[in-house]
Amino acid sequence: MSDAEFGRLCRALLVYSADGKEVQLEGAEKVLWKRVKRQEDRFRESYEEQLQSKRNAGKKGAAKRWRNMEYDGTAIADDSVAMAECDTAIVGMAGVGKNGYTETKTEIKTETETSVVDKPPQKEKADAFSKFAGSDACLMAALKDFEKMRRTIKKPMTDRAKQMLVNKLRKEFSPESWIAVLEQSINHCWTDVYALKDQSSQTFSRRPAPNAMDDLNELHRLFSEEG
Numbered sequence: 486m487s488d489a490e491f492g493r494l495c496r497a498l499l500v501y502s503a504d505g506k507e508v509q510l511e512g513a514e515k516v517l518w519k520r521v522k523r524q525e526d527r528f529r530e531s532y533e534e535q536l537q538s539k540r541n542a543g544k545k546g547a548a549k550r551w552r553n554m555e556y557d558g559t560a561i562a563d564d565s566v567a568m569a570e571c572d573t574a575i576v577g578m579a580g581v582g583k584n585g586y587t588e589t590k591t592e593i594k595t596e597t598e599t600s601v602v603d604k605p606p607q608k609e610k611a612d613a614f615s616k617f618a619g620s621d622a623c624l625m626a627a628l629k630d631f632e633k634m635r636r637t638i639k640k641p642m643t644d645r646a647k648q649m650l651v652n653k654l655r656k657e658f659s660p661e662s663w664i665a666v667l668e669q670s671i672n673h674c675w676t677d678v679y680a681l682k683d684q685s686s687q688t689f690s691r692r693p694a695p696n697a698m699d700d701l702n703e704l705h706r707l708f709s710e711e712g
Contacts, residue, residue: 490514494521501525612644617651627667634671653678 486494494514498521500506510518614632618625631650635642642650654663658678666678 486513486517494518498522498525502529613647613651617654624664627664627671630671631667634674635676638674638676640676650678 490512491514493508493510493512494517497508497510497514497518500508501522502525507522614625614628618628628651632642632647654666658666658680662681665681669675669681670678
């Protein structure tokens, strides 16, 4: 078979595979055409059988998925009804409203918000320094400076440490010396309070500072006595 005859045979096979039409052959390729045609028919039948098998398997899988979805939907609906009945019993309502679980949840939220609003605000608890100093601003400032000094030296005061400090001031020192005692510890960066080294300075911090008018009056008194 020549190249031309082989080419006509291949072209006829391609046309038959695509459209199912037979091309009129004239040369030696006509002898082989029936054999080639039967082989092509067997291939086509095998392909159609495989395609149909895949189609059937796809239909079965889709039907199974639909059945599972229908079952899950029924279970979810049953669970929603049970939850709505449980919430209705907790709130104490006679029956479920027309919106079901939504109305029940709103009722619970309303009760929670009401309880929060009705709760009175808690007052801030005063610390030991505030109770001890009272209305004495100078004493309160000294106590705060002592606390700040303790933080500076990396020895911060706890609530118990504050209470122990004011107890010691109240028991071991007179009220007139409290500020001086605190200032002594602040100046020396002491973590505790101790007796004053110079007892005459116990009342120094509360003694008013002299001013220029007092100095003039004292000078005037001295000149008057000498004159």
